[in-house]
Amino acid sequence: MPFQDNRQFVETLQKTGDAVVVQKEVDWDLEAGAIARIVNETWGPAVLLEKIKDYPAGYRLLGSPLANFRRVAVAMGMSPETCFPDLLEEYDKRLRKPIKPVTVTKAPCKEVIIEGKDVDLFDFPAPMIHEGDGGRYIGTWHILVTRDPVTGWNNWGMYRVMLYDRTRMVGMLDPDQQGPSIVYANYQRSKKPVPFAIAIGADPISSFTAGNFFGRCEDETGYAGALRQAPVELVKCHTNDLQVPAHAEIILEGEIYPDIGLTEGPFGEFPGYSASPRRTWPMYRVTAVTHRNDPILTMSCVGFPTDESHIVGSLGKTHSYRKKLLDSGIPVADLFVPPQCGGMLVVVAIDPPYPNMARRIGKIIMTGRLPHYVIVVDGDTCVHDMDEVMHAIASTCHPVRGITSYDRDVGSPLVPFYTMEEKKWGVGAKAILDCTFPPEWGKEKTPRKMNFNRGYPESIRDKVLKNWKKYGFK
Ligand SMILES: Cc1cc2nc3c(=O)[nH]c(=O)nc-3n(C[C@H](O)[C@H](O)[C@H](O)COP(=O)(O)O)c2cc1C
Structure with a gap:
């Protein structure tokens, strides 16, 4: 069965040796990030932190959910041992047949509903990921849902989001990206703040799809269904018409104000450095939060390779560039x-x-x-x-x-x-x-590569390989 959520995913990852569940209390302030950093730099297992300092029991943090190809393969229901070419082939095959999402009315992501003045984003253990980051990042492995009012296209994207205060957030919304371009175009037409939903802790493939590039007006929910081989269950948000994955852990709803800038960053970025200066980006105002009981926040410790941004990009771009060249x-x-x-x-x-x-x-x-x-x-x-x-x-x-x-x-x-x-x-x-x-x-003039394959005739290669163990090699 495809994973509906990260809870099922982590259970399977534990069995394959690809997740560690940490019972010892961990600080959201740099300690969680440092653990995920070691994981990323050693291609290690995902880490579910069960006790977070300053937070009630049950409020958990999942670090490095998809920071290697083993976990992508598991998320797609394949063996963790799957080699990259086989993973790519399966990825290509599945994307050719999108599976439409289904809409549900009852959803785990609405077990708890918080609105208006009761909203406090610090209820969740958003980590201070790296030393020198501009703040605590609640969105590093999530889905930003926006809708293009002209075409009705719903975009899924993943763009970092920092906490600003109890109800406000700020994040990079680069106009070169599709979600932000919807936000800016929408605002230019309506001169009104733009509705958004952020789903944190959706099933691993839905988050993967949000962080991956697909073309304009292409339905990412259908691709997510194809990659997980089952439709994504979507539910309408509590306060707007956008739809979010029903089994996600935390949903943030509200509006983005392109005309109001708040300062954001710096942040450890995908090229492996903290290189961009602190600057202003549009404000997100959160008007409602819904979440599951005992929610699991997710964290991608973006920075020096290898983290989710590199893994998602590697599979997605290898696939799309290859197609572009072959075409x-x-x-x-x-x-x-x-x-x-x-x-x-x-x-x-x-x-x-x-x-x-x-x-x-x-x-x-x-x-x-x-x-x-x-x-x-x-x-x-x-x-x-x-x-x-x-x-x-x-x-x-x-x-x-x-x-x-x-x-x-x-x-x-x-x-x-x-x-x-x-x-x-x-x-x-x-x-x-x-x-x-x-x-x-x-x-005649091209130098001959002097390796095993090019430096010997086939008959000798076959003979040597056949006799390899007989020579005494293991
Ligand atoms: C873990 C992770 C973090 C990312 N962070 C950002 C970010 O902060 N800003 C950004 O513009 N893109 C970021 N990306 C890349 C975008 O999510 C990606 O380009 C995606 O295609 C965006 O969706 P879109 O094509 O619909 O705009 C990130 C990707 C991943 C996997």
Whole structure:
């Protein structure tokens, strides 16, 4: 059965050795974040913190819910041992058949209802995640639901949200993203605050879908249903018409005021640094909170890889770039967005290589802010093996003719190495590294890779592999 919520998910993760439940009291102020940080930096298990300092029994915090591919596979009902190519294939297969959500009227997320002056966002153990963060972040693994009033399209997105006071929050709402663009367009038309709902602690795949990129007007709820192989159950919010996953732990309802700015950040960001200055973003005013009994808040300890932002981005972008290149007729042998590089770098293997292919690939992939590096290798190089990729760069990419760089291109304001001025205006540099030998060198002039596969005839390779144990190797 697909997981309805994180409670069932953690139970299964405990059985597979992919979650640890901590009974010892943990402080929401940095200690919880530091634990999740070690988990992320060691590809360790998810962590359910059962006792949070200053909070009543039952108010829990789940850290690093989907910070590796093992947990994504489990969330999709697959074995944690599933290798990335198999995970990608299944992901692709499932997304081809969206499963529409169903609407329910009774929902666990409404076990407790708090409205108006009784709302106090500090009721939940929102963590101070990293030293130097601008505040306590209640939204780092959640779903922001907004509706485009023109098309009626409901968007799911995930954009960090910081507590400001008992009823107000503030978060990054970058107009380049779809949820924020709905908010700004909506406000421009109506000059009224824009209704929102935030679902915290939905089932793992629904949250994954919110943090993943899908096209405009594409229904993320249908993709979530497809990935979990069962419809998502949605329920109408208590105070507005938006719908949220019925089994989520906590629902925040209210309005976003694009004309009222509050200061937010800094925050540990996905490139692995706290690099953006504190600045103003639109205010969220929360007018109602509903939650389950003994709610579980969720936390992605975003920062140095690898956390959910890298894992979700790696699977989602590997899938979408691959499709984009294949649709353009590029002979893609394999493609990988390594989670270690946080979406800033893509490795593409092509077979056979054509002249100037790397630049074509770079231009097809680098249309947005990220990535800023595209590395093109031959079909012999394993794009999942960073040792092989590093070897390809060092041995095959000509330091002058092999690198094509563009300055003053579209850039992400979060990229740490851009200047403050570049970040402000969203401009930056990009580069394509061509790690293939010129096809015109032909077979005779192209250096032969001296590895096991290329350095020996098939008959010898077969013989050696067959006799491997007989030689005395294990
Ligand atoms: C854990 C996590 C945290 C994220 N934090 C942010 C964020 O703070 N701001 C942002 O613009 N995008 C953030 N993202 C990326 C967006 O959620 C992602 O681009 C998604 O596609 C947004 O939905 P949209 O395409 O409907 O706008 C985050 C993703 C994940 C998985």
